[in-house]
Amino acid sequence: MTGILTGTCSWTDKELVRSGWYPPGVGRDAEARLRHYAERFPVVEVDATYYALPSRRNSLLWAERTPQGFRFDVKAFSLLTGHPTRTAALPADLRDHDRGDPGVLDEVWHRFSSALLPLRETGRLGTLLFQYPPWFTPGARAETVLHRMRKRTAGWPVAVEFRHADWWREDRRTRTAALLEDLDATAVAVDTARSLPASMPPVAPVTSPELAVVRFHGRSAAWGAGSKEDRFRHTYTERELCEWLPRLHALADRVAQLHVLFNNCCADAAVRAAGTMQRLLAPGGADEAAQPVGGRRGALGDVPVVGDLLDADRP
Numbered sequence: 001m002t003g004i005l006t007g008t009c010s011w012t013d014k015e016l017v018r019s020g021w022y023p024p025g026v027g028r029d030a031e032a033r034l035r036h037y038a039e040r041f042p043v044v045e046v047d048a049t050y051y052a053l054p055s056r057r058n059s060l061l062w063a064e065r066t067p068q069g070f071r072f073d074v075k076a077f078s079l080l081t082g083h084p085t086r087t088a089a090l091p092a093d094l095r096d097h098d099r100g101d102p103g104v105l106d107e108v109w110h111r112f113s114s115a116l117l118p119l120r121e122t123g124r125l126g127t128l129l130f131q132y133p134p135w136f137t138p139g140a141r142a143e144t145v146l147h148r149m150r151k152r153t154a155g156w157p158v159a160v161e162f163r164h165a166d167w168w169r170e171d172r173r174t175r176t177a178a179l180l181e182d183l184d185a186t187a188v189a190v191d192t193a194r195s196l197p198a199s200m201p202p203v204a205p206v207t208s209p210e211l212a213v214v215r216f217h218g219r220s221a222a223w224g225a226g227s228k229e230d231r232f233r234h235t236y237t238e239r240e241l242c243e244w245l246p247r248l249h250a251l252a253d254r255v256a257q258l259h260v261l262f263n264n265c266c267a268d269a270a271v272r273a274a275g276t277m278q279r280l281l282a283p284g285g286a287d288e289a290a291q292p293v294g295g296r297r298g299a300l301g302d303v304p305v306v307g308d309l310l311d312a313d314r315p
Helices: 014-019 030-038 056-064 102-121 140-152 173-182 228-232 238-242 245-252 269-281 306-313
Strands: 004-008 043-046 071-075 125-131 158-161 186-191 211-216 257-262
Touching: 004 269, 030 056, 043 257, 056 102, 071 102, 071 257, 102 125, 102 140, 125 186, 125 211, 125 257, 140 158, 158 211, 173 186, 211 245, 238 269, 245 257, 245 269, 257 269
Parallel strands: 004 043, 004 257, 043 071, 071 125, 125 158, 158 186, 186 211, 211 257
Antiparallel strands: none
């Protein structure tokens, strides 16, 4: 099971630090905090880079404080994925420029990627996560944006998460998978609430032989609405995690590495879910009593398992 790395989408979240998961004194010490996390999980997502450009110094420190084999999946800066970006988050010399100017995006990318070189050079970089907003809908314009992004990021590992469900609707699925495969970008699978207008289909085609990523956002009824805390507030049950086991194993069989990340970052819910998933994925970790009723399909109803989707959706 060395090809499956399980972790969370933050190790510095304020609610996690306050939850008591870190031993006394560790939560407030940046070095001790990361070392404590890395002793328990082999991968983590850096989401601070979505809100502000990273620094080379931090990348150096992160590499120094983690063991060989540890991976950081780094979330792309908000401007690079078309999200609203605070003026204060931009470098001072770029604040008066047109944010949609390709030259500005090129310069932001240059500074973003340059700061991450220490992670890449030490083998700590997992992938760059480009999470596009809900208003980024399928179509020619969006595909042009994706091609420009991939040209800009040539040579770097990239994973793409869509937040508009139409990208993975049944009649669009094959085209989306083919697009990402052509871009040599990993398709990010997600677990979210079901049967909501903003719900994402729980599909996971393999679009890169190197990496697959699954992000567990929780199943809050406030998904797609409400505050950030409300959207991601969910405590996964063992039964809910077991629903994904066949899908995760199917993904792992087809890629060099699989990253399973929990984004239900309220208090210690994400680290507890990640720990449970690690146990379930270990040999003998999931006994029959924990398996969902109905075998491979479980509570996902008529949604095919990953193995079915991968074969059906490839062009």
